[in-house]
Amino acid sequence: MSAGIQKHWSPTRSAFHHLLAWLDDGLDSGGAKYLEMRRRLVQYFDRKNCACPDDLADETLNRVARRLEETGGITDTPPARYCYILAKFVFLEYQRGPEQRQVSLHVQPELGRAAELEQNQAAADRANRLDCLDRCLKKLKPEDHAVILEYYRGEQRVKIQRRRDLATKLGITLNALSIRACRIRDRLEECVGACCKKI
């Protein structure tokens, strides 16, 4: 496996459905809970600077599915916390991997600057990204489209005041607005990422 850890098992169709139902915890989310958990796990491994956070997230969920198959159910720990516990084990296993893929802390500063350089060199990608963003914005519901542009408009104090005004207009708290904007943005980022890969 590319992430440098042993991939033991892949879930069967029924095991996967069992996993979806267990994550839903009694409420059918139509797969939304699974996608949200996968997203959180990817971000967890990414914050740990793992080379293949997607692979490690999938491996974690595979192990959860396997455990569910073996035991018939996991009832003593809430689903999200159980996923974290297994993710931690996957991360520790990854760290012990033969290639020591995690970059040591002392070189990370240089790595960050390299990132900036790459950004600058990717000027051509920028136009594609803008094009993709326009396409993805068009796919949003009109009300989400308006929220996402209004929420991120303006700078500093102006932006804060705009957000207050928007929350008042929508009849929700500022915190609820921030979470709503964040979810729209997550979808937008996913859409733009997929679009850019196609170009």
Add this chain to the structure above:
Amino acid sequence: MTPPENYAYDDELLIAYLLGAISPDQAERLDELSVADDDFAARLGAVENDLVDAYVRRELPPDRLELFRTAYLASPKRREKVAIAEALAERSGAPPAAVRPMIAFPKWAFAAAACLLASAGGLLLFRAPAPPSRPAAPQSLQTREVPAPPPQVPSPTPASPIAVALVLPPQLRSATSIPTLNLPSATETAQFDLEMESDEFPAYRAALRDPATNQVVWRSGTLRAQTRGATKIVSLGLPAPLLHPQNYTFELTGVTEAGPGEFVGSYSFRVVR
């Protein structure tokens, strides 16, 4: 559950967490919350978006900016998030100056380097132009002055060597010596062109390995192959201060839509200062 308006989590702590500036114990606790707690995960996402936007709009204070550059931008995924934030800022009506690329590395320098590489095909050094009052540095066989940039393009450090470039051929079993990169101390950027025997993948990734420790010390984002004459190359740049006087190896991997692809080749070189 919706947290109260004054938020259950301290945004400053969340920012420090995102920037890798908290203790391992605190980080582990927040790691758990980021996966297992719905409210925390939602708030963390919102704070992260605002942090990225502040970077894009140049609103970060210097200490936070440095951490953002060194810790947050260490991951290709997070760099992509920043790139999308730049696009979103543009579409949200941010002033154009606020969303220009994050560093002012003059494009003419890359263009000049490409020209020099095309003509010489080997090790080359190039310098930003000296200011008019300063005499030009003497040229050598491997060192060329880059033509003066157009007047409208600012040069951040006009008198310093800003970049070196090296073309690396695929490593052959029969090779008895490896290319050498002569790196002046003030150089900011090392540019590499990795030559390939064929271009079989839609994208590539490169990792720089220190053979002495077998540790990967730098990773690229996604790279595309380019054609230079009859040769396929993958170009990449990394900060010169990362490189110490020793041997290194680039490992190039082909990436497919289905995920990580195959090992394409390795490229060894030696750095001297």
